[in-house]
Amino acid sequence: MRRLKIIKPSATLRISALAKELLKEGKPVVNMSAGEPDFKTPQHIVESAINALNEGKHFYTPTRGIPELLDAIAEKVNVENGIPAKPENVIVTPGAKYAIFLAMQVLLDEGDEVILLDPAWVSYEANVIMANSKPVWVKHDEKFEDAPIEDHITSKTKMIVINTPNNPTGVVYSKDFLKKVADLSIDHNVYVLSDEIYEKIIYEGEHYSIASFEGMFERTITINGFSKTYSMTGWRLGYAIACEEIIRDMNKIQSHSVSHPTSFVQYAGLTALKGDQSCVEEMVRKFRRRRDKILSGLNEIGISYIYPKGAFYVFMKVGDGTEFAERFLKEEFVAVTPGEAFGSYREYVRVSYATSDENVDEFLSRLDGFVKRFKCQVLSFGNDLKSRDYGDLNG
Ligand SMILES: Cc1ncc(COP(=O)(O)O)c(C=O)c1O
Known part of the structure; x- marks a missing residue:
């Protein structure tokens, strides 16, 4: 292909x-x-997976996830993130990465542009391309806390991807920057995919969920998961929060591909959320x-x-x-x-x-x-990704 x-x-x-x-x-x-x-992985989470297996919870589950976990996630994001989600606004997936894949498959059409802030986690670009769309890279400012997104929005822009706290920079975006992104999203009618997988791993500053800002719930897909917060990388459990229609479409693809995340892993996720933090x-x-x-x-x-x-x-x-x-x-x-x-x-x-x-x-x-041997001189390579050739991606 x-x-x-x-x-x-x-x-x-x-x-x-x-x-x-x-x-x-x-x-x-x-x-x-x-x-x-x-x-x-914390022992009480491991034990709950074992218990789930011993209790025979090893059958297919609803494709969007077990109702108890959807309820727990909806409650968590209401209380902790100020996101007004109901259980119908939640889908659990095998890892946050698959939630990102599903969101892009559902929302992006051939020829759409997606704004990625440079530098960004490695998989956003690939997922945009797999959705037949075009990544548009926008460099951060020199403090890596802001980016001139406004200069790169076109009539083809469909989505802006943000990731806070950020991989690879460790930057926690300010409320002001997120407000700017929210205003751009509303003014230009573009979606925001907000990857918040490191939300609990913060040493300074405060985490804000853009979906909690006025007018943003309907246009944001919030991505989160259990890999980083609970040291559960290999378990493969993540989730997305979005409006019902988007979640329904994501579930359509999930139901015909992986069906759902592993049954007993979902019970472990429930324990992770509800248990001692x-x-x-x-x-x-x-x-x-x-x-x-x-x-x-x-x-x-x-x-x-x-x-x-x-x-x-x-x-x-x-x-x-x-x-x-x-x-x-x-x-x-x-x-x-x-x-x-x-x-x-x-x-x-x-x-x-x-x-x-x-x-x-x-x-x-x-x-x-x-470093005494390697000359750590500061060089600028000027290798701007905007010059990357995605030109005939859909041709
Ligand atoms: C920014 C970011 N988003 C998503 C993921 C994927 O997480 P998961 O293990 O839940 O698929 C990672 C993993 O490295 C990440 O760094």
Whole structure:
């Protein structure tokens, strides 16, 4: 298929393949590239999945999800996010990623344009292309807290994708910026897909859900999930909140593709939402400690970075990020993700601190030695993604 040729295998895969090879050779690889918490899923959540299985809850479920979980999610977003959702406005999916896929399949038509803020998480672009539409990249301002979206809206713009807290920058968008996005969405009649999967992993600032803003509920698809908050990446459980019509259409595709997320995983998700939240606080406390350690280490070494207020990444400026990532891995056996994986910021690499404290210490000590050899001069590569050729995507 033509559009599949445009979707590039992610730059992350090249690094992780190389890391695996080095591990096989017995090298002391430190992996700072994975976007998943290193903690075990909290025990009460694990037990509820086991109990569900023992109780025979292993049959097909309603395709949109078990009613108890839809109720719990609707209640959660009302109370915590100020989103006026009823259970009919919820669909649970095998991971947030599939919710994003479904939303784009449902809302995007051939030739539509979707605004992505550069840099952005790796899968938005691919999902836009899989929906036969065209990604329009808009660079952030120099603080990565705002972006001139207004200059890039055309009559073909159908959706703006935002992600707060942000992967890969760790930025938590301000209420003012989100208000600007909301106003643009209303004025130009475009949807907003708001990926809030890191909402609980915040160290400074406050999380706002754009769907709670006046006039935004009908035009927002809020994406969230259990992977990051409850360390449940492999369980595959996420959800979307939107108006009934969109949810009904998403459910149509889900029902004919994966049917629904695994039955006993949904019961575990229910326990995660309804149960004691101290496990989340404990994980966030640990993430914060690691973040603080990394930031003071980078300050000492003299590497600049975007100040992360949330998620578990540091986007640091190193010169040629691609060369840096390859050499750091080959010479010091430390895996980080080159900035090119996320858009046009080739002079950056993303470091994930969703890994052990020992790895964080080891990363900093190897980094110190490495940067003395690697010239971390700040270069501008001017590789603007707007120049990427999506021209005949639908041709
Ligand atoms: C910004 C963002 N959205 C969505 C996802 C996907 O999450 P899930 O595991 O629920 O599919 C990730 C995972 O890395 C992510 O970083």
